[in-house]
Amino acid sequence: MADSEFDYEGTLEACARGDKGAFQRLYQREAGQMLGLAITLLGRRDQAEDCLHDALVKVWHNADRFDRSLGQGRAWIYSILRYRALNQLRSRGRLVDTDDGFIEQMADDSAQAEDIASDQSEGRELRRCLRQLERPRRHPILLAFYRGLTHEQIASRLTTPLGTIKGRIRAGLRALQECLQA
């Protein structure tokens, strides 16, 4: 979970200056959550740990390329992790059997007035906006995020024509950005 007290940007800048202690603090703060996501994407702990290892090494080596005027440090770190995980998934070329129960649950999770209020008060903008999408637009976005599936894989998982899936994702993302910018 993001810790609002933790200074991700300052920590990355310290890493760029070669501060090993800062990197270790970042590891202690974030490695568990990063591993949780990598395991969900890759389906296997050993591969997820390899992915996390590679991502962390990259974070250290590229820390000097982080620029706080472009965005938040934690987002930058996860962009590296997810990029690695997606490459690993693509090069593996086959899917793991996964239990998508929690994704189904989130896909079913339509907007209720009280949820929207609590999401808003807790700053969960994306959850709030996702809930406002219709299920057929929400579900493929969740499959892409949590399982790293391609358009084709999503189409076959949901037994829906490829063109329809592409259109729904695009429309879903546009609706999301409208809601997020509002």
Added chain:
Amino acid sequence: MIPEAIEPRRALIGEYVLGLLEEPEASEVRELIAQDRDAARMALEWEQHLLELADELPPQTPSLVLWERVQQSLGWTPASQATAADAFAGWWNNLGLWRLTSGALALLVLLSWLPGVMRDAPSSASFTAVLQVPGESAKPGWVVTVDGDGTLNLQSLVADQIPANQSVQFWTLIDPKDGPRSLGLIEPGKGTTLSAEQIGAVQAGQLFELTLEPEGGSPLNRPTGPVLYIGRAVLIASN
């Protein structure tokens, strides 16, 4: 073709961040993000929003060797140490396992009075190790006893639920130079007995641990999953 208008462009970058674009479109967007600060900002904005989804997932404790591996890859530890055995040795030395702990010792003393935990009149040295949740001295889970004949007995104090597609594996480490040695898979909540031949000579300070591994055990000759319980052998009697 990357749209010029802001909103379609932002949506396309969202697709890229989700990993949905294929070549050559993916490369085009990647290049745009590398060159155009506004595009880079949009990509990080998407990533920032998507963090909410990542944070819905429970964190997972990395295996203890991961931090050692990362340090080795960064060249922070001498190259001569770049082996799994030494990674293991790193946390052997670093984790303050010797702090294991006043609680464990108190329990040990208590156990030593229980019948069955200690064998009668050992013919040679006997040992006990209380295996605890790492970093939580008040959570003993298993007890290892090695009697005077060298027979090892592992007893459970807890009934943990293990996911159906995973296994619990029992390990020991005598000398960090040799690396950890598997002592086989363990049924959660059930103990096991190993003969002196299987276990070899036990020494004071020898490390025992249980790790969570893929079904059927670690694919490597070292633990790959998180440590569930860990403890060191303590000499309780010698003749």
